[in-house]
Amino acid sequence: MITTQDRRFRLLQRAAQKCAAESGNLLDTLRGREDYQPEFEYFLDLIKEPTAAATERRSGRTAIRLLCIQAPLELIHAAGFQPFRVFSGSHAASALATQGIPALVCPLLRAVLGEMALDKANLSGHPWILPTTCDWVVKLPEMSALTGLPSLPEFHWMELPRLKNDGNSRKRWMDEIWRLKDFLEKTSRHAVTRTALLASIEAYGRAADAFQKLKTSRASGRLSPVWFLLVGNAFFLDAVENWTEQVNRLEKALFAPRVGQNRHARIFLAGSPLVFPNFKLPFLFEEAGLWVVADDLCSSERLFPGKTFIADTSVFGMLSTLAGRYHQGCLCPIFADNDRRINNILGRRPEADFRGVVFEVLKGCHPYDLESFTLEKGLKAQDLKFIRLETDYSPEDTRNLLTRLEAYRATLEEA
């Protein structure tokens, strides 16, 4: 007789196989590309095993799980931990978390719940840090319980103020940063020293510099947007020092601009995060003849919103700067006063020379959905062609999206 437990086990087994196939197929596709170079192998290896356990093995540090990027990575690193971002673009994992939760849950969070179901053994012993960003993130523990997952082990909430340009909000966020420091010190059982914090800021500064070079390479056509996205996705899967070294190595080894790149129309990509193995859109962009020269995705360029300038090298001074950078400097649409986000896109225009903006919304991602309308208005006023794509992790809408993108490309050429 087959019990519910057996059925659940089989379901998980099938989902695990599908996830592996999904990821494996994409890795094979990437390896088979014309522009494949051996230097990509490091990043492909990281992506192949995107678990906290593997990341701990590679980095030699205990992983602290994060969902969003508002917790200062430098502080986590200085406390001796490896920041590990729990995100997933797996359609198979997303399909696993359907029962007991609303139908229109953000696919990313749904996939995270699915990954958690597949990765139960790894949940224990890994502290979590959750900044209160969107509603789905805030409700993650509740959804995790509703879908039958065990409660998350150790948890640290960071209450993220939704106002950036307000003195009180900034003070509250600063308090949260100090609370995070206390939490990390308590968890690691040693103090975050000034020297360690300085060293971490330097390490992430070097990573930002390396990534900046890759951005230039992408804009100049030396690096395909697909590979660029992969490198960004691999950021949390190894020690920052190793990742930086490999990015620099890759940048040096990149070939001359790809033949035919000039025929592509240059676009800016904005919207919800694109996470491996959900590379549906980047491939469609290529097929439609669009080249992403710049983006503001939190899984890509926004990993490094800019350099960290430390004017005061005391622990207070450094934390204060980091607090500002991760709060005021954050362009996530969850903020009430995010009107300057458009400036980031317009500011990139002279250097990246794009003619249009593609705004991608994951179904159920309400803040991005809403902000797309605001941006559309502002960007069109600046003579930029705008297209809004609403999609999820399923491959069903591929043809439809491609048709729309091809038509969009035609409008760019007319412009």
Add this chain to the structure above:
Amino acid sequence: MAMTMTRTRYLSGAESKLQEIRWGFQHLSFLVLIYGGRFGIHLGSAVPCFACPFVPGCGGYCYLMGLQGYIGFGMRTLSTPALWAAFGWMVVFVILVAVFGKAWCGWACPFGLIQDWLSAIRKKLGVRERIVSPAAQKHLTRLRYALLLYLVFTPPLVTAGVLPEDFYLAFCNICPGKALLPLFVGETKYLGLNPDNAVTLGLSFTLLFITGGTLVGMFFKERFFCLLCPFLTLIHLLKPLTALGLVKTPNACTGCGSCAHACPMDIEALEEDRADVQHDTCIQCCQCMKACPSHDALNLDFFGVRIVSSSKGGA
């Protein structure tokens, strides 16, 4: 050594050399203004920064001293040459300010450099910098204006006999530059009390008190004395004439606040959505531009021509 170099680079975000050039320029200016006279260099009596005349062999005189002297002597003698000299130096001062604006404070002032040295020591020791809140800044602005008024109105009162002669160069007598800058040529006499009479005793005591307080303040707060300096106010009053200005492109700003964090004068107005962000306490040190991660969001214009702009790599 390599470690130190790396650290400096990543903490400052300096891919370009603007701050290194400024640091070099500050030292060069210090050498000229403190020791220049010993090598035949003298830049006159209208230097728009703390070129202290109490330093034997200095390379120029601070215009604040000149201003007090001209007001006092000019009114006393009412002789044509004295008045012409006063007028001449005033014109020179206005021209120097019109061309270089607040850059005198951020790039040339020897007393500013001393403050920067103390800040560098504090940073090395990892001691937390104190932030001056906007409310406190308002009070300090009032104090700065009060000091300027004291500086301008004391000489006529001395001339008119309302105040005793010992109040001549009233501001210089309480300026910490008078106590500290001569130390660099081995002159220590201004560190003692002057017991000639009650006024000199009071003024010398005030000088020591202000100097002590300033030293402590300068250690814990970057450019602390600049918040009190009447030069800052005087130069700011000439702002409509100045060719060098800090200009913001509001459309390029993402509002990250890095500029205000980096500003040694804690100017929060840098974050505002307007083009003119040249606040009255700005010293044009360009730290904000170095910290700004947005291309062209903060710019330094000279006669309307953009000479430096912020960028992802650092201004």
